[in-house]
Amino acid sequence: MADYAERSDTLAKCGAALWIVAAVGYLILEACAAAGFVPTYSYTRNYISDLGVNSPRAYVMHAAFYLQGILFLLGALLIVGVPDNRRARIFLALVAANALGNMVIGTVHAGPAHRVGAALAIVGGNLAIATGSAVVVSVGARDWYRRASILVAALGLLCLLMLLVNSTTATANLLPDGAWERGSVYSITLWQLTTGAYLLRSRRR
Secondary structure, rough: OOHHHHHHHHHHHHHHHHHHHHHHHHHHHHHHHHHHHOOOOOOOOOHHHHHHOOOOOOOHHHHHHHHHHHHHHHHHHHHHHOOOOOOHHHHHHHHHHHHHHHHHHHHOOOOOOHHHHHHHHHHEEEHHHHHHOOOOOOOOOOOHHHHHHHHHHHHHHHHHHHHHHHHHOOOOOOOOOEEEEEEEHHHHHHHHHHHHHHHHHHHOO
């Protein structure tokens, strides 16, 4: 039993490290693609997908989508292990939806299929935060972590809603489209990064 627990702990640490690599790697690759955008790229006005279409370094952005999707899913599998309850199975299903969505938008760069992929990635990822906050940490985890995770997920989904409102009304409500879209995506990146660090720190103790 001790050997099994040690192996499980090692796998969970590897999963947490993969989440950190996914978050940091995505942001670095996105910045590289943005640096090659012509004439200039705005993080607040341009869509993220513009980097996968109009940037000379579009292939870098495609790689970022794949990196995020694959490592988020692989990390979740290592952290959770064999799901033994309904909440864990739902969490893994939502992470899988995010991974599938990222692979779709990394492959199909415009059109209905691209929009479906974006919806899977954003909605699946933010709902995974809300579910995963009670799955990936120990039972004795501090309440602040779970409350903060729920808040991050709610903000991500709110940003997506505001993006849809902007698209429907064809006007910038409070913030431009790019800012709202990034809010709905960066919520997932932020949760991966902070949760990965939280898991590594807590398991080291």
